[in-house]
Amino acid sequence: MAPGGALRILGWDNEGVRAAEWLNGKGIAAFVLKYRTLQTPPSPAARGGGAAPGGAAAAAAPRQEMTIRNGNANPEPNDARLAEVLRMGIADAQQALRLVRRNATMWRVDPGRVGIMGFSAGGGVAVGTALAEKTDASPDFLVSLYGPSLMDVNVRPDTPPLFIAVGATHFNVTNGCLALFAAWKAGGRPAEIHVYDQVSAGFGMSRRGLPVDSWTERLHEWLLARKIATR
Numbered sequence: 001m002a003p004g005g006a007l008r009i010l011g012w013d014n015e016g017v018r019a020a021e022w023l024n025g026k027g028i029a030a031f032v033l034k035y036r037t038l039q040t041p042p043s044p045a046a047r048g049g050g051a052a053p054g055g056a057a058a059a060a061a062p063r064q065e066m067t068i069r070n071g072n073a074n075p076e077p078n079d080a081r082l083a084e085v086l087r088m089g090i091a092d093a094q095q096a097l098r099l100v101r102r103n104a105t106m107w108r109v110d111p112g113r114v115g116i117m118g119f120s121a122g123g124g125v126a127v128g129t130a131l132a133e134k135t136d137a138s139p140d141f142l143v144s145l146y147g148p149s150l151m152d153v154n155v156r157p158d159t160p161p162l163f164i165a166v167g168a169t170h171f172n173v174t175n176g177c178l179a180l181f182a183a184w185k186a187g188g189r190p191a192e193i194h195v196y197d198q199v200s201a202g203f204g205m206s207r208r209g210l211p212v213d214s215w216t217e218r219l220h221e222w223l224l225a226r227k228i229a230t231r
Helices: 013-025 055-060 080-102 121-131 173-186 211-225
Strands: 116-119 142-145 162-167 191-196
Touching (some): 013 116, 080 121, 116 121, 121 142, 162 173, 173 191, 191 211
Parallel strands (some): 116 142, 142 162, 162 191
16 A cells, blocks of 8 residues: 655555555555655755745746546656656555565465555555566555556556546546546446535545545445455
8 A cells, every 4th residue: 555645755654554544444454665765855945934935926826737648647747756666666566565465374375366556655655566567566456545646657468457536626647547547447447436516636535425435335336346355
């Protein structure tokens, strides 16, 4: 399980521990991945020095949905540092999958039903792991919670089944997740997507009194239908 955080931090509780505990309650083993992130110094605001230069102008500028090509919804595609961090995050996820399979007997895990689940940027890490060449580090299924692909999407015949849940008004992310679903569909691979009204940014394990609160139920149903979960 890969928490979100824009590849800069990790949302460890709401998108990590709490989600893992929910899976545990369904009889599913869960491992929270502490993947590498971009190391950045504290902002001037955090040091008490006021807002960063240009912050007010950026906040006032009208936003436009980004153009998505090849299923790639990376909002900062030309940032070499973030590209390197994404590469390292995917490598960390691959090593985690190898580790789980290597210890499958001791941890009472079925090595043929080991998947990856990611939130937001962690979803991008998870997608990248699923898109990589098929190895012992490939997931058997992919779950992305408001996590679009951060790289070009090339779906192969062995690309794993995909489940997506996203808010309907999550700027750039909603369209990115729709593009990801479309790429899986075009590639002839199994995919399911739920787009929830009245929801923008990441909902994680929080409760809002809206239909999005049931995303965990929809995911559990999907896991059962695909015989990934057994109860």
